[in-house]
Amino acid sequence: MKDDDDLQDASQLNYLEQVIDHIQESTSLYNGKEFFTQLTHSLSRLLRIDYVMIGEYFASYREQNHIQSIAVSYKGSETTPLIYPLLGSAFEQLENGDICCFSQGAHRLFPRDKIIKKHNIEACAGITLTDSKGDKIGMFIMLHRKPFEVAFELKHIMKLFSFRISFELERMKYDKKVEALAYLDELTGLPNRNRFIEYIEQGMALSEQHNSKLAVLNIDLDRFKKVNETEGYETADLLLQMVAERLKEAKLTLPYMLSRIGGNKFSVLLPQYEKAYQVNQMAEELLLLFDQPFMIQNNEHYLTASVGISLFPNDGTRPRQLILHADQAINQARKHVGNTYEFYTPQRDVQFVKEAHLEKKLYKALERNELSLHFQPQVDAEHQALIGWEVLLRWENKEEGPVSPATFIPIIEEAGLIIPIGYWIIEQACLKIKEWESLYPEHVCVMINLSAYQLVHYNFAQRVHKIMSKTGVRPEQLGFEITENMSLHGIDSALSVLRELKALGLKLALDDFGTGFSTFSYLKHFPIDVVKIDRAFVKDINTDQHSLAICRSIIDVCHSLNFKVLAEGVELQEQSNLLKELGCDAFQGYFYSPPMPSSKVQTYVEEYNGSQ
Numbered sequence: 001m002k003d004d005d006d007l008q009d010a011s012q013l014n015y016l017e018q019v020i021d022h023i024q025e026s027t028s029l030y031n032g033k034e035f036f037t038q039l040t041h042s043l044s045r046l047l048r049i050d051y052v053m054i055g056e057y058f059a060s061y062r063e064q065n066h067i068q069s070i071a072v073s074y075k076g077s078e079t080t081p082l083i084y085p086l087l088g089s090a091f092e093q094l095e096n097g098d099i100c101c102f103s104q105g106a107h108r109l110f111p112r113d114k115i116i117k118k119h120n121i122e123a124c125a126g127i128t129l130t131d132s133k134g135d136k137i138g139m140f141i142m143l144h145r146k147p148f149e150v151a152f153e154l155k156h157i158m159k160l161f162s163f164r165i166s167f168e169l170e171r172m173k174y175d176k177k178v179e180a181l182a183y184l185d186e187l188t189g190l191p192n193r194n195r196f197i198e199y200i201e202q203g204m205a206l207s208e209q210h211n212s213k214l215a216v217l218n219i220d221l222d223r224f225k226k227v228n229e230t231e232g233y234e235t236a237d238l239l240l241q242m243v244a245e246r247l248k249e250a251k252l253t254l255p256y257m258l259s260r261i262g263g264n265k266f267s268v269l270l271p272q273y274e275k276a277y278q279v280n281q282m283a284e285e286l287l288l289l290f291d292q293p294f295m296i297q298n299n300e301h302y303l304t305a306s307v308g309i310s311l312f313p314n315d316g317t318r319p320r321q322l323i324l325h326a327d328q329a330i331n332q333a334r335k336h337v338g339n340t341y342e343f344y345t346p347q348r349d350v351q352f353v354k355e356a357h358l359e360k361k362l363y364k365a366l367e368r369n370e371l372s373l374h375f376q377p378q379v380d381a382e383h384q385a386l387i388g389w390e391v392l393l394r395w396e397n398k399e400e401g402p403v404s405p406a407t408f409i410p411i412i413e414e415a416g417l418i419i420p421i422g423y424w425i426i427e428q429a430c431l432k433i434k435e436w437e438s439l440y441p442e443h444v445c446v447m448i449n450l451s452a453y454q455l456v457h458y459n460f461a462q463r464v465h466k467i468m469s470k471t472g473v474r475p476e477q478l479g480f481e482i483t484e485n486m487s488l489h490g491i492d493s494a495l496s497v498l499r500e501l502k503a504l505g506l507k508l509a510l511d512d513f514g515t516g517f518s519t520f521s522y523l524k525h526f527p528i529d530v531v532k533i534d535r536a537f538v539k540d541i542n543t544d545q546h547s548l549a550i551c552r553s554i555i556d557v558c559h560s561l562n563f564k565v566l567a568e569g570v571e572l573q574e575q576s577n578l579l580k581e582l583g584c585d586a587f588q589g590y591f592y593s594p595p596m597p598s599s600k601v602q603t604y605v606e607e608y609n610g611s612q
Contacts, residue, residue, distance in 0.1 A: 016153050019046045020160065027164075032172050036071035037078070039161065043142075045076030047154070051119070051143035054129075054165055056173070057136070058083060065092070067139050070169070084141070088112030091126040096136055099162075101125040101155050104147035116143070123148040125155065127162050131170040138169050185260040187237055188244035193323075196259035196267055200319035203257075203271040204312055214312040215270040215279045218326035219247075219286060222304045222338035224264035229456040230494060231301075239301060240264065242294045252285050254278060267323065283307045283341035290339075306333035307341035315344045331355070334410070359411050361397055366424060371395055373428055374595035377604070378447070378566060378588045381580045386608060388445040390481070390588060391429050392595045393421070413451055422454045426464060430471035430478065432598055439605045443476050445507050450480040452494075461500035468504075475505025481532070483512050495525060502527045509566070513554060523561055531558045535569025535589070542574045548582075555583050 023042045030038050036054045044052040051074055058068035065086035072082050086092045090102060090110045102109060106116050106124045116124065121143045129138040140162050148154055183195040191199070200216065207214045221243065228236045240260075247258055247266060257269040270282055286307055293300035308329030316322040325344040333342040365371050371393060378388040395403045412418050429446050436444075454460055468478065480501060502508060509530035510523070523531070533554055540547040551567070558565045567579045570589030579587065596604060 016150065016157070020157060022046065031168055032175070033070060035168050036165070039165070040071045040073035041076050041078070044073040047157070049142050050075060050145050051141075053082060053084070053141045053143070054138065054169070055082070055084060055141070056138040056169060070138075082115065084115050090116065090124050091139060091141065094126060094128045094139070096128055096130045096134055099125070099127040099155055099159060101148070101151050103151035119143065120145055122146055125151070125158060127158050129162060129166040129169055131166065137166070137173065140165055188241055188260050190244055190248070190266075191257075191259045193259065193261040196261055196269070197319040199257045199259070199269050200322060203269055204317070204319070207272060207312060210272060212272040212274070215273060215282070216310045216312070216322045216326045217268040217270060217283060217286065218261070218308045218323065218330055219266040219268065220306050220308070220330045221264040222306055222334070223452070224303070226452050226456065229453070235296060238296055239294055239303065243303065246289050250285070250289055253281055256282070261323065267326070279309060279311070283309060287339065287341065304339035306330050306338045308333060308344065309341060310344045355407075355411060358400070358403065358408060359415050361400070362408060362411060362415065362417055365395060365397070366421065368398065370397055371421065371424070372597060373425065373432070374597055375601055376588060376595040377593050377608070378586055379592050381584055381586055386440070386444060386605065387586060388447055391425065391446060391448045393425060413453055416453070418451045418453045419457055422451060423463060423467070427467050427471065430467055430473040433473050433477050434471055436601060439602060443474070445477060445479050447479045447481050447507070447509060449511070450482050455482065455494055455497050460497055461504065464501065465504055476507070479507030479509060481509045481511040495527070498527050523558070523563070528563060530564045530566055533565060533567045533584070538567050538569045538575060538579070539571070541578055542572065548578070551579065552582050559583065
């Protein structure tokens with residue numbers, strides 16, 4: 001009888017060896033999910049095990065310890081995928097590389113095991129799968145409705161195949177990560193540009209099939225470059241993540257697909273819309289998402305956005321073409337100071353090409369001596385004495401002729417040329433100050449417009465001081481004008497530089513007051529000497545009571561804070577008289593003179609002084 005048992009054991013061992021050899025050979029040509037599927041089917045069929053499962057930790061349930069099946073076989077055939085809760089299961093206590101095997105009585109030993117209970121399992125075995133670092137990444141499980149006949153040999157087989165399974169699982173996870181890098185934005189977790197292009201391709205196919213339309217809405221965060229420069233990249237990245245989260249969680253009217261296509265730009269795909277007004281509504285809803293500030297460490301950060309829209313098939317029949325045209329529409333929206341949306345038109349396509357052409361020419365404008373400074377006088381209200389000049393940049397291209405500052409100044413800033421050109425302006429203005437010293441009985445201050453990009457440039461105040469020392473300009477002869485919204489995203493950094501300029505003894509003016517994002521409360525933050533009332537309030541002061549009231553309020557508040565007030569855009573004697581009655585301290589505008597080239601300044605000064 002013993003000989004019969006020995007023969008039976010030998011026969012069984014021989015069979016198991018054949019099974020192992022057969023499975024190793026039959027799976028050698030597979031990898032990844034195909035390997036897992038082939039292996040589970042072969043083991044289930046040849047070992048006569050009801051369920052064989054290979055699974056990984058399910059990311060959404062990592063805290064609760066669930067295993068999501070990658071491949072699961074029932075009696076040698078594919079079956080429904082499983083999510084295996086490990087809490088209370090036979091495998092709950094398994095550590096890295098551990099193996100357990102319960103050859104019978106599993107449903108009595110583990111009454112809380114939901115899978116064992118549901119499928120009436122009698123025997124079970126499992127081994128944890130680890131990666132090359134020794135971290136748990138998954139589990140290899142066998143379940144049977146009858147007792148295991150060869151429990152010891154089964155553990156040996158599971159241990160043997162667990163090495164190959166772990167290797168394939170780690171490689172599969174690595175491949176997924178590589179794929180994610182190719183199609184997902186690492187910072188926000190949103191689909192990236194490559195994936196968004198695929199979305200558009202799929203959307204276009206559906207639109208053609210159903211004879212419907214499709215819209216691409218590009219969202220560009222206004223002046224976001226200043227966030228990087230003033231707050232640093234860490235804060236900028238946090239803001240981008242928060243914007244992405246707000247866009248993802250938005251309850252918008254129509255279904256949409258969201259992507260971050262690069263930098264501070266997001267894209268929304270609106271598939272198969274029915275009415276044109278729905279696209280307008282979508283754009284307005286997107287802009288409203290930026291009404292509330294973003295909070296970082298109890299600090300409020302206000303952002304606005306510009307939205308550019310292109311429509312399929314009207315504005316393009318290729319994904320990249322639609323994205324490009326939506327970008328061009330953004331450029332138009334920015335000309336309205338952002339925080340709005342625009343649709344693409346072919347005319348704007350021509351404008352975009354023109355601006356790109358001008359940008360190339362701007363790079364050579366300095367060396368070709370095409371840039372020049374013009375000067376507009378500033379006059380004391382009480383005595384009508386000349387007290388200063390505002391410096392204005394002009395560009396006369398040899399091929400294009402005079403180019404409007406409204407056209408080329410934004411290009412200079414976007415292209416980063418404002419830094420070298422800005423220092424050139426300061427040095428040239430200082431040279432003119434020294435040249436004209438003999439013209440004035442008292443000192444006259446030359447005011448230079450300062451870009452936000454200059455304000456946060458490394459060692460800006462020190463560079464200014466160096467230029468002043470080189471040219472011999474005294475502090476009371478030079479000043480800078482800033483706009484009220486230039487420091488919106490980084491007021492602390494901006495204030496630091498402004499205080500350095502103030503410490504040099506320079507005059508500071510707040511330009512275009514009342515047209516930006518700030519309020520009267522902003523005045524207390526800036527170390528300024530002068531507030532300039534924007535021409536938008538001055539032009540109707542003699543005909544519109546609201547403009548008059550606004551000017552009066554600005555003057556009263558500024559005087560209470562010990563600021564001087566200068567009104568821009570004064571074109572009529574009546575405007576000058578009214579502003580003087582309100583207590584305005586100084587004027588600037590065409591009533592006194594339009595901006596003039598430096599060559600005409602001496603003649604103007606002599607004639608103006610002679611007329612007083």
